[in-house]
Amino acid sequence: MELREMITFLEVARQRSFSRAAKNLGYSQAAVTIQIKQLEAELGVYLFDRIGKQTTMTHQGVIFYEYAAGIVRDLEMARQAVAQTGELTGELCVGTVESICAAIFPELLQTYHRLHPKVNIRVILDTPENLLKRMDQNTLDFVYLLDKRVCSGTWVKALEEAENVRFLAGVAHPLAGKRGIRLEEMVHQSFLLTEKDVSYRLILDQFLASQGLEITPFLEIGNTDYIIRQLILQEGVSFLPEFTVHAEVSEGKLAVLDVKDFHMQVWRQILYHKDKWVTREMEEFFRLAGGTDGRAEAEKTHKGKESSIHKKQKVGAGL
Numbered sequence: 001m002e003l004r005e006m007i008t009f010l011e012v013a014r015q016r017s018f019s020r021a022a023k024n025l026g027y028s029q030a031a032v033t034i035q036i037k038q039l040e041a042e043l044g045v046y047l048f049d050r051i052g053k054q055t056t057m058t059h060q061g062v063i064f065y066e067y068a069a070g071i072v073r074d075l076e077m078a079r080q081a082v083a084q085t086g087e088l089t090g091e092l093c094v095g096t097v098e099s100i101c102a103a104i105f106p107e108l109l110q111t112y113h114r115l116h117p118k119v120n121i122r123v124i125l126d127t128p129e130n131l132l133k134r135m136d137q138n139t140l141d142f143v144y145l146l147d148k149r150v151c152s153g154t155w156v157k158a159l160e161e162a163e164n165v166r167f168l169a170g171v172a173h174p175l176a177g178k179r180g181i182r183l184e185e186m187v188h189q190s191f192l193l194t195e196k197d198v199s200y201r202l203i204l205d206q207f208l209a210s211q212g213l214e215i216t217p218f219l220e221i222g223n224t225d226y227i228i229r230q231l232i233l234q235e236g237v238s239f240l241p242e243f244t245v246h247a248e249v250s251e252g253k254l255a256v257l258d259v260k261d262f263h264m265q266v267w268r269q270i271l272y273h274k275d276k277w278v279t280r281e282m283e284e285f286f287r288l289a290g291g292t293d294g295r296a297e298a299e300k301t302h303k304g305k306e307s308s309i310h311k312k313q314k315v316g317a318g319l
Helices: 003-015 018-025 029-043 058-085 096-105 105-115 130-135 200-212 225-231 246-250 278-290 294-302
Strands: 050-051 056-059 093-096 122-126 140-148 153-168 237-241 255-257 262-271
Touching: 003 018, 003 029, 003 058, 003 246, 018 029, 050 225, 056 058, 056 246, 093 130, 093 153, 093 246, 093 278, 096 105, 096 122, 096 140, 096 225, 105 122, 130 140, 140 153, 140 278, 153 200, 153 225, 153 278, 200 237, 200 262, 225 237, 225 255, 246 255, 262 278
Parallel strands: 093 122, 093 140
Antiparallel strands: 050 056, 140 262, 153 237, 153 255, 153 262
């Protein structure tokens, strides 16, 4: 049994396609087919059902996947352990959302680059749903999301922090400083909001719909910096994560509106695939972002130990 056959098997399993696996690995499709057939012959089982254009793992394939992934991961760990140098020189491909990219990444990436100038970092912006799909296809090393809590055996968490989402306005807005604003009054204000597919906007819309309420914004835009600038100019109200406006609120440029009986949270989360080898470049990113050691977290996950962050909680506590 050759290592390259196991690597090819894992790629076919992840891509659910012989042709896509061949493209990613730099092989011809015929070469991939031959490698899989040789592996099946040695194991004495079929690893894939190939019906039309659909490629899915058999029951035996699912069992073998866990062992093959572990073997390849351990070999990569051994290789990096003996080849490890003091300087980080690899690459990172990070998926994230606009609010985190605008509020957190400038300082975080500046610090990372100052400490490790030879690491090349590529940032992909997309929705949480699309970023998780990309990571499942192994085109991203990890994702840094702002979303409802993601709980899945497929992903390992290197960071999870709760974040409040607030109604905000300029300090001269009529509602600034008013206590106990009713939600029914709030929804009739002139709103600037992020687009509908942004996580916290979607959660807000769903909650309002459950109360028979709806916000019709006069402006929808994906750029939170633009929204913040408009609020400072006393243009309407908005609904944004607290960390994105911390500086403006502290400096007295924006006011958090006191809406009665309303409290919403989302979570900042760094996630990577359970079969992903955590490189030193990834571990350093997790450390700077305030997360945990990736390999230690992965080991806990594979041993079936639940941490407190995986306990079931209701999204948007207090709503």
